Amino acid sequence: MADLRLPTNAIVHPDKDRFLSLSEANPFEAMMARFDRAAELLDLEPGLYKVLRNPEKTVIVSIPVMMDSGDVEVFTGIRCIYNTSRGPAKGGIRFDQHVTVDEVKALAAWMTWKCAVVNIPFGGSKGGVICDPLTLSMGELERVTRRYTAGIIATLGPDSDVPAPDMNTNERVMAWLMDTYSMHVGHTVNAVTTGKPVAMGGSLGRREATGRGCMLATREALVQLGLPMKGARVVVQGFGNVGSIAAELLQAQGCRVIAIGDRTGGWYSKKGFDIAHAVRHVEQHGTLDGYNVGEAITNEALLELECDVLLPAALENVITTKNASRIQAKIVCEGANGPTTAGADALLDEKGIFVIPDILANAGGVTVSYFEWVQNRSGYYWTERMVNERLEEIMVNSFRDVLQLSKQHKVNMRTASYMLSINRVATVHKLRGIYA
Numbered sequence: 001m002a003d004l005r006l007p008t009n010a011i012v013h014p015d016k017d018r019f020l021s022l023s024e025a026n027p028f029e030a031m032m033a034r035f036d037r038a039a040e041l042l043d044l045e046p047g048l049y050k051v052l053r054n055p056e057k058t059v060i061v062s063i064p065v066m067m068d069s070g071d072v073e074v075f076t077g078i079r080c081i082y083n084t085s086r087g088p089a090k091g092g093i094r095f096d097q098h099v100t101v102d103e104v105k106a107l108a109a110w111m112t113w114k115c116a117v118v119n120i121p122f123g124g125s126k127g128g129v130i131c132d133p134l135t136l137s138m139g140e141l142e143r144v145t146r147r148y149t150a151g152i153i154a155t156l157g158p159d160s161d162v163p164a165p166d167m168n169t170n171e172r173v174m175a176w177l178m179d180t181y182s183m184h185v186g187h188t189v190n191a192v193t194t195g196k197p198v199a200m201g202g203s204l205g206r207r208e209a210t211g212r213g214c215m216l217a218t219r220e221a222l223v224q225l226g227l228p229m230k231g232a233r234v235v236v237q238g239f240g241n242v243g244s245i246a247a248e249l250l251q252a253q254g255c256r257v258i259a260i261g262d263r264t265g266g267w268y269s270k271k272g273f274d275i276a277h278a279v280r281h282v283e284q285h286g287t288l289d290g291y292n293v294g295e296a297i298t299n300e301a302l303l304e305l306e307c308d309v310l311l312p313a314a315l316e317n318v319i320t321t322k323n324a325s326r327i328q329a330k331i332v333c334e335g336a337n338g339p340t341t342a343g344a345d346a347l348l349d350e351k352g353i354f355v356i357p358d359i360l361a362n363a364g365g366v367t368v369s370y371f372e373w374v375q376n377r378s379g380y381y382w383t384e385r386m387v388n389e390r391l392e393e394i395m396v397n398s399f400r401d402v403l404q405l406s407k408q409h410k411v412n413m414r415t416a417s418y419m420l421s422i423n424r425v426a427t428v429h430k431l432r433g434i435y436a
């Protein structure tokens with residue numbers, strides 16, 4: 001069996017100094033640094049390079065909302081369509097106080113590369129509303145969602161731009177979005193969004209898809225490194241949709257999940273947690289606060305634990321130049337989007353840590369979103385088994401495609417996945433030409 005640690009260890013990051021000098025706070029710069037590196041290795045034509053560095057369109061809308069108090073509040077909504085050369089744009093919508101245009105642009109670009117890396121016929125987009133959803137009532141949340149949808153309606157549609165849930169949005173929000181769009185066009189269009197409730201055309205297996213994809217990518221990485229799955233020590237940061245499901249599925253494969261954590265802090269147990277038990281605690285109490293099984297640890301200490309697999313599944317920018325040299329995992333499986341800064345990439349490479357990059361590791365979610373869109377458009381619904389089998393085929397093949405490229409070019413998995421996806425997008429641009 002191929003020993004991947006040799007080529008990985010041998011990587012001397014040629015852009016180390018440039019990556020280390022980048023701002024660690026700006027996700028668009030972090031995305032561009034990786035893009036530039038892959039573009040250089042691909043020898044991308046200068047014209048195409050310019051085209052792919054820019055989003056096609058960014059729409060910013062004001063969202064006036066009548067609050068429960070009777071006062072009018074105005075929120076800001078953003079939708080960025082990064083690239084649609086391979087198909088309709090695809091990307092989630094997040095509601096968060098800290099959303100910025102640069103963050104939305106970076107996430108839209110990542111969606112473009114993510115869809116291309118798993119070779120599904122979508123482009124990339126992302127949206128956000130600057131608001132604190134925790135302070136909004138259900139009625140206010142619905143009015144924000146419907147007015148935002150009306151504001152960006154010209155970009156939306158099953159053939160143009162298909163949203164999905166992201167941070168602080170869920171099936172409920174997607175149902176309002178789908179209804180608002182359908183009211184505008186005069187008939188029910190369930191393929192305008194994915195991540196809907198199953199009762200209105202959502203796909204079976206979608207809720208578990210991202211965590212399942214992380215489990216499959218981790219399984220492939222362990223095999224490549226010659227490490228057994230049984231007993232592999234796993235540390236998971238974030239215990240929401242992605243983290244808790246990945247943890248549960250990895251445990252089902254024989255791994256030992258030795259640390260879990262969420263926004264309230266972490267828990268460590270050398271002998272491993274019963275994940276179903278921890279999930280029940282979160283269902284009852286909302287968070288892992290008060291779990292009191294094992295030893296309480298901070299989120300910072302959790303990331304630096306000695307383990308086989310570290311699965312960051314919470315936020316961006318948690319592995320940075322400040323802590324990368326203390327990461328002791330053999331594999332980092334990026335469940336979250338952008339958990340590692342560009343500067344940290346170089347440091348993880350030097351340590352020979354095998355990183356499964358976000359655009360590959362967490363692509364299970366968008367893959368089953370694609371299945372949902374296909375099912376909505378054909379009006380024929382698949383069993384959960386069919387969904388999971390097709391997801392596994394795509395995740396495993398994509399992992400192997402990236403791995404092969406990484407060996408061929410002696411680059412890490414992140415650069416290889418950018419090379420694979422940028423090349424796929426560039427090929428379509430070349431075939432289509434520039435409309436004048």
Ligand code: NAD
Binds near residue numbers: 262315335337366
């Ligand atoms: P979620 O809201 O269900 O869970 C987020 C988890 O992170 C929660 O347990 C929360 O407590 C924890 N968290 C928040 N702040 C934290 C902090 N400071 N320290 C430690 N933990 C913290 O979200 P999710 O859907 O699981 O998404 C997690 C990440 O995965 C995000 O980056 C998201 O963009 C990415 N992602 C999600 C999907 C999907 O299908 N849900 C798909 C692709 C990527």
